[in-house]
């Protein structure tokens with residue numbers, strides 16, 4: 868069973884596990900793109916699933932997408 872996430876729990880997770888901040892104020896599901904503010908000041912969008920499971924916790928400038936080989 869998946870843990871049921873709420874926007875408050877997500878915000879807490881984001882603050883504890885990254886240097887980014889959550890800007891989105893409503894959560895509708897795992898595939899929803901959430902808006903984050905990176906420590907560098909850039910905003911970026913990412914589904915919470917990727918943020919959490921793929922450790923994509925910064926903007927694309929600080930953490931460029933991995934290139935497939």
Ligand SMILES: [Zn+2]
Pocket residue numbers: 905906907908909925926927928929930
């Ligand atoms: Zn950044």
